[in-house]
Amino acid sequence: MASDAEEKIESYLKRMQAGLRGLPSEESREIVTELRSHITEKAAAGGEMTVAAVEAALAGLGSPEELSNEYLTDQLLARAEVSRSPARVLASLLRWSSLSAAGFFVLLGSVVGYFVGSAFVLCALLKPFHPRAAGLWLLPTGGADYELSLRLGFAGAPEGGRELLGWWIVPIGLGVGCLLVVVTTRVALWCGRQYRRSRALPRG
Amino acid sequence: MRDGITTDAENTDKWEVQLRKGCLELAILAALWGGKRYGLEILQRLESDSDLIVSEGTVYPLLTRLKSLGLVKSEWVEPESGHPRKYYALTPGGKKRALEMAAIWARFSTSMSRLLAPLAEGK
Numbered sequence: 001m002a003s004d005a006e007e008k009i010e011s012y013l014k015r016m017q018a019g020l021r022g023l024p025s026e027e028s029r030e031i032v033t034e035l036r037s038h039i040t041e042k043a044a045a046g047g048e049m050t051v052a053a054v055e056a057a058l059a060g061l062g063s064p065e066e067l068s069n070e071y072l073t074d075q076l077l078a079r080a081e082v083s084r085s086p087a088r089v090l091a092s093l094l095r096w097s098s099l100s101a102a103g104f105f106v107l108l109g110s111v112v113g114y115f116v117g118s119a120f121v122l123c124a125l126l127k128p129f130h131p132r133a134a135g136l137w138l139l140p141t142g143g144a145d146y147e148l149s150l151r152l153g154f155a156g157a158p159e160g161g162r163e164l165l166g167w168w169i170v171p172i173g174l175g176v177g178c179l180l181v182v183v184t185t186r187v188a189l190w191c192g193r194q195y196r197r198s199r200a201l202p203r204g
Numbered sequence: 205m206r207d208g209i210t211t212d213a214e215n216t217d218k219w220e221v222q223l224r225k226g227c228l229e230l231a232i233l234a235a236l237w238g239g240k241r242y243g244l245e246i247l248q249r250l251e252s253d254s255d256l257i258v259s260e261g262t263v264y265p266l267l268t269r270l271k272s273l274g275l276v277k278s279e280w281v282e283p284e285s286g287h288p289r290k291y292y293a294l295t296p297g298g299k300k301r302a303l304e305m306a307a308i309w310a311r312f313s314t315s316m317s318r319l320l321a322p323l324a325e326g327k
Contacts, residue, residue, distance in 0.1 A: 033288065034290045037290070040286070
């Protein structure tokens with residue numbers, strides 16, 4: 001009898017573990033151990049652990065897929081909020097984007113934000129090494145059209161273009177770049193909080 | 205899409221669930237005020253000391269989140285028989301947060317009760 005009940009617990013925990021992929025293995029192991037203790041203690045509260053008691057305990061926790069999702073988004077977003085590092089933010093957005101379309105668009109926006117931000121910073125840092133080529137350039141694209149181009153200067157000075165900022169790219173690049181990274185982080189975390197709040201509401 | 209009484213009753217239910225979820229963080233911090241407890245104890249306390257009927261599937265992830273926010277800390281305790289238990293306790297930051305939330309709650313519920321007083325009289 002007991003083995004049937006135990007089998008039920010283990011199969012629940014296996015699905016739980018599969019759902020927790022994406023968390024560090026140490027953390028997911030802790031979660032599973034805690035849940036195993038909870039289920040066994042709850043199911044054995046009336047003496048012998050029966051299949052019915054196990055099923056009741058599992059029902060209290062909800063489906064392993066839903067429960068692991070709850071852990072993952074909470075966990076990743078919370079850690080991103082504590083550290084506020086772009087790597088953490090992106091990791092949690094990556095996970096979130098696999099759960100919902102909203103997450104995907106926030107991820108996309110954040111990647112663009114971080115990319116452009118770091119390009120500005122990089123450009124500012126490379127200016128002393130490529131004084132004639134790094135900077136913000138206005139380039140002819142044929143006809144009367146021009147495009148703005150941020151060049152790091154590895155390919156030399158573009159022909160026919162005009163550099164707009166000169167040495168101002170150093171303070172402006174650092175300022176704009178850092179601002180973009182900070183704003184991107186803030187906006188992404190704000191979106192995450194809104195998402196969590198909306199999910200905290202009852203569904204259906 | 206309103207069809208009378210059913211929808212209204214459902215909306216009231218939803219509102220109640222929202223209200224409970226909103227209070228859950230404070231309720232958990234309060235349940236830990238007296239000292240360390242493990243998950244099942246916290247749940248039992250929430251059920252006995254309050255009519256906060258909460259799903260267990262909400263409390264465990266929330267505990268983990270409170271831990272990563274630094275409001276609670278945890279330690280594993282191996283009992284003489286049975287499975288290891290994960291005990292949670294408030295950190296100094298968690299105590300501070302609980303006191304702040306409790307103060308907000310007290311203000312909120314006082315003004316709410318004042319507002320609701322006429323409703324109770326006019327039964």
